[in-house]
Amino acid sequence: MDARFVGIPELVEAPSVAVVVDVMRAFTVAAWAFAQGAEKIVLAGSLDEALALKEQHPDWVALKDGPAAPGFDLVNSPGLLRSVDLGGRTVVQKTTAGTVGALAVKDASLVLCASFVVAEATARVLRGSDTVTFVVTGEDGQADEDLACAQYIARRATEDGTDVAGFVRRAAESRAATELAEGVREGVHPDDVALCLEVDRFPFAMVAASDGPLMVLRPRTVPPVTEESAPATRAGRPAC
Template identity: 75%
Template structure:
């Protein structure tokens, strides 16, 4: 499998297969939303669009980065989301990097959104599709976010043919890189707003869930859905 790692601004063409990475915190949050029962996640292009969707669909759950704001139900924090009951609900998510990255590759034939929480399932899906070339979109810090790059490289390793089965042993150096990242420090020290004390540990949980998250253009919006992948491990929710 040929791989390339690019920032959002470096996407000069439409990739065939794109894996969009946002570990801290968009796609860890998305994974938790599905684990809490969400049916789908609509990735909004702007805060205004997210609020407009919420206005048209009051039963939808709207999420944004940063501190709480009028019109939004919660913030982009896995620690806060994990206590919510989202069974059968549609979630609208707008973040600084993750949702932007997914929308930037909306015309790709396959778009996956990922974090460490769904790494193995994502890798297995790539392997099952026999993807020859995969573009990993490193969304944070203009493509330089260490936690996103580490996650992307780990998924690529797991997706490669003949990769050994000891995922936890392989993951250790990648998780250490993520734990030492600028994003982890900013979350842990309160530089970023809308943070739960458990956010960093939750973002560093490996293979918590057995599903991969596939995004597609559906009725004028980018929609993320979860699908279980046979053989992918998961912890207890």
Template identity: 80%
Template sequence: MNPRFLGIPELVEVPSVAVVVDVMRAFTVAAWAFAQGAEKIVLAESLDEALALKARHQDWVALKDGPPAPGFDTVNSPGLLRSMDLGGRTVVQKTTAGTAGALAVKEASLVLCASFVVAEATARLLRTHKSDSVTFVVTGEDGRADEDLACAQYIARRVTESGTDAAEFVRRAGESRAAVELTEGVRQGVHPDDVALCLELDRFSFAMVAKVENSLMVLRPRAMPSPADETSS
């Protein structure tokens, strides 16, 4: 597999396979939403679109970056989301980097959204897909966010080297600018456990696949069996 690591501004052509990485916090939050029972996540292009979707579908759950705001049910925090019952619900998510990255590659044949909590499942899906070229979209800081780059590099390594140790990659993410800002309260809409939850490796056994459905970019979980499960079946 030939991996490329690009920031959103560097996406000048449509990739065949794209893995959009946002560790802190969009795609950690998305994974927690599925773990809490969400059926699907609609990735909104703007706050106005998120609110419009929420207005048309009163039972949908809308979330955004930053502090709480009228019309939104919660914020982009895994620590806050993990206590919500989202059984069968649709979540509308709008964030600064993660959702923008996914929308930037919506024409790709396969779009995965990833973070450390679904790293192994994402690598397993990529191994199954057997693509020669994979573009990893490093969403934070125009491609310079070390937590996203570290996670992308780890997943890329796991596709071809199953024995890759995560420790160094997770350490880099934990020392990133985003981790420091979340820990020190620079960013709003934060739970004290957010950084630890974002650094939790392989918490969930599903990958997250995004595709256009009825003109909306929709994210859904895809369960990936472990190697042990595949061997025993």
């Protein structure tokens, strides 16, 4: 597999297969939302769009970065979200980097949104892909927590025995982790960093696709690769 790692500003054309990585915290939060029962997540392009969608659909749950704000139900924190019942609900998510990155590759044939909590399932979807573009969303492509996760997923897509410890260590020592731990960012729970560093907590990948005028994220459960199925998965189409 030919893996490319780029920041959002480097995207000049739609890739064939894109993995948009935001570890701290957009796509850790998205995974938790699905675990808490959300049916789908609408990725909004702006705060105004998120509020407009909420106004049109009062039963939807609006979520944003930073502190609580009028019109929004939740903030972008896995620690705060894990106690919320989202059974059957639609979530509208707008964040600084993750949702921006996903919308930037909306014309790709396959868009996966990822973090450590869904790393293995994401890697299994990618097995058999020829070329994959990993969008490192944080810090214009320099965020080490996102790059470490992207590199780990890329390695897992081609190798079975990859040790995750070094990749998680890099993420734990990143600028984002430090800022979250020290309370520099708002809308934070004390457990957010630890929750973002959990590996393979959830058994699904997250696939974003156009649904009318909206970009919608949905979970896709990926069966474990068995010894019998592994060769076909690697040689043929991505497991999905």
